[in-house]
Amino acid sequence: MKPRAALGCPLLWLLCGPAVSRAAEGMWTFDNLPRAQLQARYGFEPDAAWLRHAMRSTLRLADGCSASFVSAQGLVLSNAHCVLDCVQNLSARRDHVNEGFVARTRGEELRCPSMELNRLEEIRDVSASVTEALAGKSGTDYVEARRALQAQLESECVGDQAPRRRCDLVELYGGAQYQLYRYQRYDDVRLVFWPEYAAAFFGGDPDNFNFPRYTLDAALLRAYQDGQALQPGEHLRLQPRGAQPGELLLSIGNPGHTDRQLTVAQLQTLRALRLPQTLLYYAERRAMLAQYSRAGARQANYAQADLTFTENSLKVYRAQLQALNDDGLFERKRAEEAALRKADAGLTAFDDIARAEQTLRRLYLPYQMLEQRRAFFTPYFKFARDLLRAAAERERPNAQRLPEFQDAALPTLQRRLFSASPLRDAYEETKLAWSLAKLREALGADDPLVQQVLRGQSPDARASQLLRKTRLGDVEYRRRLWQGGAQAVAASDDPFIELARALDAPSRELRRQMEADVEAPEALAAQAIARLRFAQYGRSLYPDASFTLRLSYGELRGWEENGRSVAPFTDFAAAFAHQTGAAPFLLPESWNRARARLALDTPLNFVSSHDIVGGNSGSPLLNRQGELAGLLFDGNRHSIAGAYEYDEALNRSIALHPAALLQALTRIYAAPGLAAELLDD
Template identity: 55%
Template sequence: MLAAALGGGLASLASAHAAEGMWTLDNLPRTALQQQYGFAPDQAWVDHAMQASVRLAGGCSGSFVSPDGLVLTNAHCVVGCVQGLSSAQRDLQNDGFVARTRGEELQCPAEELNVLREITDVTGRIAGATDGRSGQAFIEARNAEKGRIESECVGDAAATTRCDVVELYNGGRQHLYRYHRYSDVRMVFTPEYDIGFFGGDPDNFNFPRYNLDAALLRAYENGEPAQVANHFRLEPAGAEPGELVMVTGHPGRTQRQLTVAQLETVRDATLINTLLWLAERRAMLGEYGRRDPEAARQAQSDLTFTDNSYKVVRGQLQALLDPAVFAGKREEQARLRARADAAPWDAVAAVQPLARELAVPYMLLEQGRGFDSRLFSIARTLLRAGDERAKPSDARLPEYQDAGQGRLRQTLMSSAPLYPEFEIAKLTWSLTKLRELLGTDDPVVGQVLGARSPAQVAKALVEGTRLADVAERERLWAGGAAAVSASDDPLLRLARAIDAPARAVRARQESEVAAVESRAAQQIAKARFDTLGTTVYPDATFTLRLSYGDVAGWQEGGREIPPFTEIGGLYARATGAKPYALTPRWLEAEGTVDKTTRFNFVSTNDIIGGNSGSPVINRDARVVGLAFDGNIHSLGGNFWYDPRLNRTVSVHSAAIVEALKSVYAADTLVEELLAE
């Protein structure tokens, strides 16, 4: 069954499973929707859905739910904003927050919302710029042309426009996505941590669930709530079992179209190294949080996301350790390869030994996991921004080109608080891992540590830096490379010391591995297009997609898993001890809240990380739920979709309304959400 779900040959790919697929909105499976559900969305429906859907630039999804810029997303998607607004004296993350008037809404330190306005095919321009090139020349030509396209798109509207050139079908298509950008985003509502994450890690990626993983933001322009032409309306009745539901959101990354050789590298190098790093980071954060309540608060969100990531990566690794997965992938690849030149698959396989060799140094140096500190990230950004901004935009590293300057600067200048002891703890641990994984005699390790211990180095760096001061960051940003070079800040000196080796490992990975894979992927994509055209969907790329399915439970272990839970189940599940402890608000509301209200539900929609906060809508484009998770079987969704077991987990629209009304007394927000 699994092999059939994975491949089953090209015929099965051409007629995707009932709910499989993360479809771009300019290539929806209209015929399948009509045949399976009697639903054929017209262009007006698609345009409305596109412009009512929202991307949180930090890695989540959302949607406009009122004409005054109100945005519905997950509580776990706004943790960065909430923590940035919190302190030891005002703990919004654990106490929750409700703005009862517009004047009480709090500006997030570094949140950005993007709304897709236009998609343009720029495949020809990229192909023309890279034709006949290979290796580093290919990478530089591709990045330069992407930068030119993005800069032309942004023009002089950087404050309100974001443009991204996106690779689809592993480089087989290149599309330009133009977004409207909102950089003034304010917190309106978030529940207490213990109800937004009720059940904690034991319930994570499981069902039944009882989470109010919902939050409200508001987009502002020129100091006033943004007036939006397209928004979804909330449908408290929700959807019934078997009813068509669609998710419009921004899935992060899938790897369903990788070759078998690439998947072996993912399994044997990428995932195992990441899993070990996350496991040890989880232990370090837990130990730090046990110092005292304030330390626990500081580490709370990092620990939550590390727990979540560990579970995801472990599930992905388990999926790739299943022989049936590779059997299905090999069968699929063999069928396609038999209809095309085998050279691109051989080329990809040939560079995988180097990819595995570079995996650890790339993770530690270029990805920065050997320097796990927000302060270090600030230092590296200032250093590279100074160096890169001195070059023409199209000659820079992609993340420093002109088109992305607005978001880069906004993140760098975030006023979110920094905690020195927490920074020291993370940096001490990660420097220890750097020495362990690269070896004491490695030149980078020697340069970083010298004759001192990781703890001594971390303490000196954090206590000696001035980068916690936003004004100092502003000064260095404005002064560029000269100001950064003249600074004696110890973290800037560290960033400078490791920049050359980090850039070197990046250059090798890009020119000797990624360039070969990208070239081959274009050839493989052409073979796929020659056979199937665009009747298959591209891998996820954190761009707007639509997935369709229906409300449905599943069978497992001889029992039926029903699709809905009710609020009453929350009280039945509560034990009074974390992670099943109810907050005072919810305990006080037990006598007034309607316990028969549907709380969470599952559907067959095909989603992945990045879809968090996506609206679940019906055929009338009304919100019936809010996607926040998948079940345990969905963790293999990075590589395939299994229609028997993969499920999306969502907050029911009725639960959002009932909670706001009966628990949080947020009647004004309820009125705004339900206004016709």
């Protein structure tokens, strides 16, 4: 089916096409909503005004997660775990991570060093332009043509508004459709409220991806523009009553990535190589970080965020591998593939992908170590390579650059490069030494690249040498290298710059092979498969998640498992009962002091049947009136398999109840002004 064109149209004009969904699942784009299913199942169909309000009230954190405007003065609600990096960067003088933070006046709000918010303003279908530009091309020619067109489309979209505008070329349905997403950028983002780590992560890794849960996984930010609190025009109002069991709720957020359209060959590579290697990497990384944390309170604080995210990732990848070891899943995927093959006996796309996957298996380890930087677990190396490559790429025509160095991408790159986030060299040395040892283990001590990196030294000694002599921890030094361009970078004798320089050619070659011999043929094959799916199913399809704005519908509902009924709610009383007296099952002192003031039967967390995935963290759950009735922050363990398929009987999202946030602000954190702002129309 040919994608419907919508050239130059604002989002509001895209809300007209009907679609017939196949099941109560899907992360739906706003130009192809499951209207018939919503109407048939719930007697509800969001109109243009409802959707416009929802879209203009919701946000994307540029580095991951979702959020929403929740006041007329630019107050933003997201998850505490989405803001952890910001809080840790602001904790050099006071431990806000573990002590909490409340700004009771605007003057007390602290700017997050490197955070950026994006609000989607427009979608434009550019499928025809992309299809024409890529027609007849393959391999390197395909990669270069796509790169050139991306540079052109994104640069034209950004125009002269780079400081305040971001544009992304988005591939949907395996490349059968391309859309250009235009965002408003807000890079002055300030921390307003953060609960203590013990409240935001109560239950820690044991409770992660499980339910019942008892956490206050919420944080408040404020967006500023030109030094003043932003007035966003649209925002969500908190509905303190939340929702009742069985009530329809709609999630508006930015799910990160799913693999529901992968072929059997691609899933086999995931199961046999990519997930096992990734699991091993994260398991050993967790052990290294845990050992470092045990050295003292200061070391534990330094590693806290990295350890939290590592444990979360490890749990995700373990559950994904478990899902792929389910024979039933592969039987269903093979049946789907056989049906598509039968529909077009001449289709070679599945075989083309299988051949490309063999190439991927050969390239995977060195590509991950070098180009994906698994061998260099420190921001110092990323600074060095970004500066080195930016200097070279910026001298080329925009259309010939790597995508991350094209004009439209430079504001985001500079935000990260010039962040004032503190660096702790002793901690960075530990991380780097460990990752250099992983490089030697993966490629072998006699590998020329390993010898080039270590220079005859042990990983520990080489890491110490690099950290002892580098100047890249100085933001102004990084800025001078950026401004000085190729000449300044070439003259730099910083050891990380020298290391990045030595590895640039082999790393670029690995990337070239991966793009030309794996990504390009798989993209062409995926387009052919997607066209066949469109012919079979029409617009009842939804695309894989791509960290773009999606709508998911569901209802507040528990589930049945192993003969046991899991109730949909927890409350404050259950949270206190869940304490054991030791972390991670120890609520912060502020909670225990406030216990007598709390209405302990107030709902705290709840589950719903929404189809969600990573990136949906921070998504608002809206009721029929467009009010915020919940804040998504996690899924149950069954939801992790949602990367590959959705099971409505078991998959559940986990959310914070709005009444819990209001009670915490007023009775625990003495911030009634923030609670009032959340309720103010």
